[in-house]
Every structure is written in structure tokens, then in C-alpha cells.
Amino acid sequence: MKENLNEEIEELTKIKLSINDIKKNYQEINSNCTIKKDVRKMINILDKIYAEIFNNNNNLNQFRFYGDFYIPTIARIINRYNNLIQKNIKTDDAQKLLSNIEQTIKNLNEHFENKYNSFFETEIIDLDAEIKVLLKELNNK
Numbered sequence: 001m002k003e004n005l006n007e008e009i010e011e012l013t014k015i016k017l018s019i020n021d022i023k024k025n026y027q028e029i030n031s032n033c034t035i036k037k038d039v040r041k042m043i044n045i046l047d048k049i050y051a052e053i054f055n056n057n058n059n060l061n062q063f064r065f066y067g068d069f070y071i072p073t074i075a076r077i078i079n080r081y082n083n084l085i086q087k088n089i090k091t092d093d094a095q096k097l098l099s100n101i102e103q104t105i106k107n108l109n110e111h112f113e114n115k116y117n118s119f120f121e122t123e124i125i126d127l128d129a130e131i132k133v134l135l136k137e138l139n140n141k
Helices: 002-028 035-055 057-087 092-118 121-140
Strands: none
Touching: 002 035, 002 057, 035 057, 035 092, 057 092
């Protein structure tokens, strides 16, 4: 049990550090970049997800791979995006890559939003069933 708790703490720490890396990279994004508001949105979503998995370790199991791969990779991509912008590279390939990164961040936001909402599907179904039972009981009396 203690070993399991240590694994959960380690996983939560990994996720939090990766989110903090994204926050650090966000601070470095030029305010004129279109990606800035999308990264801010991502940070908000990831903070909500982190709070949920911190409070409900069942959700941690669903999100485990994110801390190992997705979130650190996103932090690196945003960092490299910043580097390309700062170097002011204007080639067609660089511009396509920047545009691709911007679109990817938007797509990831949608994915993370859906993931966050999925944490509550069972709760919503259970609540809906309770309401139906309550209404049925009221109608029977």
C-alpha cells in the first residue's frame, strides 16, 4: 500500500512538473504570437485535470501516460516553438511548422477538455439515474 502511494505521489509530481514546464514556456511566448492564448487555455485545462486527479486517484490511472509522455512532449514542443520564433526563421518550412504547432495546440486543447469532461461521465450517469428513481417514487405515492 505504501509503495502504491509512493508511485501515485511520484506520478502526480511528474505531471505537475511538466505542467510547470508548460507554464514556464508560456511566459516566454511573445505576446504577439497567436499561440499564446491557446497555451494559456491549455494551462487552465491541465490545472483543472491536475486538481481532479489529485483529489480522485481513480482518474490518475486514466491520466498516467500523459505525465510520462504527452505533457513533457508538449512542453518541449512549445519550447522549440519559442526558439524558432526568437531566431526569426522565415523559411516556408519553418512557417509551416509553426502553423502546424499552433493547430496542434488547439487540437490538444479539445482533447484535454474532452478528457476532463470524461472524468465526470459516471457521476453524471449515476445522478441522472438517482433523479429518475426519485421522480418514479414520487409519482408512485
